Amino acid sequence: MVAKQQEVVDRLRSLDRSTRLKAVREIKNQIIGNKSKKLSYIKLEAVPRVVELLQENADAFLLVQSAATVGSFAYGLEDGFRAVVASGGVQHLLHAVSSQDNTVVEAALRALKLIWQSSGATAPHQLDGLNLERLVSLLSASNSRTSEIATQVLAQYCQCADMEVLARLAQDPNVASALMQLLLSQNGGQEAAVTALSRLTSSSISMAAQCTAHPHWQHSLLSLLKHSKPAARLAACVCLRNICLTPDMQDKVGATTVETVHRAMLPVLLKLLHTPAVLDTAPQVLTDLLQQSPAMQKAANDSDAVSSLTTLLHHEQTWLNRPCFKEGVLRALAILCKNHGDARMNFMERASIGQVRAAACACIQSLSGSMKCLRHIPMAELMPPMLRLLLQPEPELQHSALKALSNLVLDTASAKDSVAQSAGLSAMVQMLALPDDERRCSAMWALANLIHAASPAVCNAVMAALSWNQILPLLQDTNSCVQDKSFMFMRNLAAGRSAAECVKQWSRGSAVPALVARMQNLPLPQHILVHILYCLSNFASTGSEEDRDAIASAAGECIKAHLHHEGVEVRTAALWVILNLTDGADDDAPDRAMKRIQQFQSLGTEERLRDMLQDMSLDVQER
Incomplete structure (x- = not known):
């Protein structure tokens, strides 16, 4: 072939x-x-x-x-x-x-x-001047098929171009004129034209202002609110929003025109909230519309928008459970309820506080997934109410809070301290005994993230709340997620400088034997095996000579076998264990380190290590 x-x-x-x-x-x-x-x-x-x-x-x-x-x-x-x-x-x-x-x-x-x-x-x-000029000229080509394809190309380019490029495109007056003219066409160029305009007007106020120079801008865009494709209807709404946000817009076209545009957009946006294809953008456009127009807030309340939005907060459809979508719905509800008593009463009658809190947790989870956003979250204000949610009786609310807390505690010391000093820690531990696998997995995940790179005080608080006898059966849990997060917990717990001795005392010396026994009980999922090997590596790195001897004696042959594993992560983790077991930097016991080296040599490890110098993975070669 x-x-x-x-x-x-x-x-x-x-x-x-x-x-x-x-x-x-x-x-x-x-x-x-x-x-x-x-x-x-x-x-x-x-x-x-x-x-x-x-x-x-x-x-x-x-x-x-x-x-x-x-x-x-x-x-x-x-x-x-x-x-x-x-x-x-x-x-x-x-x-x-x-x-x-x-x-x-x-x-x-x-x-x-x-x-x-x-x-x-x-x-x-990047489109240079000549190529850009040629592409723009093709938007007005006499051949309708060429014009349509050129418009689609420009729309696709706008979708992936950065703001600087879009701003340069917006400076060409022919672009707005050609695209606005194409909105009147009845071919595929119409949808592409409004898509390109939505991006360009979002990046440039001048482009939005140029659109109003076209004599039929209002008719063209309002007509597209009835387009058969949701994406085209949303793009038209985005264009209209951007145009109405331009400075002095009401002075140019009149307050009545702006209100007419807003009233036409409102029912379209409310319907688009039920359309999977545009969920990531539609709530934000609706929020912007309500934010800029008190009249629209009243119109939305008159059209029972609160009931419609509240229903979306606890809808069972999976595609409606995205945190970014719920965040947009919550913002819209907040605007509608802020100055309207009837809207507040309507909301309270139709939504349980638990549903609102669960949606808010989903928003926090979404925001805390980014380190940039995480730095701006006021932990001192947020953590107490978040932890109180763990004590609420509603399972959905507990689960939502656990997922948000899991993100919050991963890399934030103040959040870790808050959990360790609260009743929320005990609540997490109690959830490990629930029959609900989703909550057990989320609780274990939150605990594993809590002790990741945590202070000794936090680790000690966790070990005081969660006994070895409670964690041991979770390492063999029938639910794969619970089992995975339990081994992640052990890996993170053993990662501290003096953690090996603390874990040894906590488990009464049973941790290493239990991990070795589980590793030898093949076959194991690769991700579980990686957790066990890194856990043993951490024990070998910070534990005593007795601990190292015990690992080498009980698991040496098994560790050596994993040097042949097809998974790169497994081979790398096995090398780390051997590296830490054979490290001779400890001047107090060079003979014991040498004995472990000889033990691995007798297993044929040295020959395998030479072969691994040609491994396809650079990480493996370096180890």
Whole structure:
């Protein structure tokens, strides 16, 4: 198969034009929808050879086939995207857009669209002045199909371009004019045009202001609120929001016009909150609309928006449980209830406080997943009410609080101290005995994160609340999540400088034997095995010579066997155990370290270590 593919790639450089054409068509037909063949041809360096064909002053048919093949390589495969970019494919496609042949132009545009749809296209090739001017001119092309594809390319480019690039695009007055004109079309360019405008008006106030210069801006955008596709309706709402937020907007078009636009947007946005495809953006647009217009707050309350939003807080559909979505719904409810007594009463009648708290926990969980956001969370104010939620009777509320606390305590010392000094710690431990697997797993996860890089005081508080006899059965729990987090707990607990001795006393010397016994009870899931090996590595690093001797004696052969494991993480962890067991830095007992070295040598470990110098993993080679 590879030899056959190599032959096809070699034919791309044939002196015969028909041979090159046949080869590029063959590659195109093979790689469409087939990632394995794409990878195979990428390894054979087919991409740069196909890109070379775009540089030729060839006939239109060869250029069309080459452009289509380049686009196919990039679409749906990050390796393909990188290969196309590295070969200069984007630049040559942009050059092809300036062709005098319309079929070549359309093929190049389609390829660019595929490239900028790729997952790796987070920082696409920047459009220079000439290419940008050409692309903008094609928005108004006499050929409707060319105009439609050019608009789709620009929309896709706007989706992955950064704010600086978008601001530069917005400076071209022809862009707003062409896109607004396309809104009146009845082809696919209409949806693409409003998508591009939504991004451009979000990045530039001047672009939003330019849109109002078009005589039919209001009619065009309001008509799109009835578009069949939710994404187009949302994009129209975003454009209208941005336009209405421009300075002096009411002075330019009148307060009545702005209110008319707002009233048209409101029912559309409320319906979009029930549409999975646009959940990440719709709540924020609704919140912005309500925030800027007291009249809209009243209109929303009159249309029973509070009831609709409250229902979304505890809906059972999985796609409605995303934290970012619930955060947006909560913000909208907060605005509606702030100055309207009827809305507050409506909300209290329809939503239990537990549901509101659970939704708030989901928001905290979402925010605390980012270290940047975590630094701005006021822990002193947040932790006491969060910990009190663990004492509430509602299972859903407890579970939501556990997941949020798990994020909060991972890397924040003040949050760790708050938990260790509260009744919430005891509540977490008690949840480990519940029949509810989800809460048990979340409780164990929160405890494991709590002792991660924690102070001795926090670790001691946890060991005082959670006995060895309670953790031991969890290491063999039938639920894989509970078992995994229990071993993570042990790994983190043994990671401190003097932790080995503390854990030894806590477990009455049973921790290491229990871990060794579990490791020898094969087969084990890889992630469990990694936890056990790093736990033993931590004991070997900070424990006594007796501890090291015990690990080497009981588990030496098993550890050596894991040097052959197919998983890179397992091999790396096993090397760390051996490294810490054979470390001779302890001048008080060099003979004992040497004895352990000899023990591993007798198992054939030294030969295996030499082989591992050629391991595919750099981490393994370094160890």
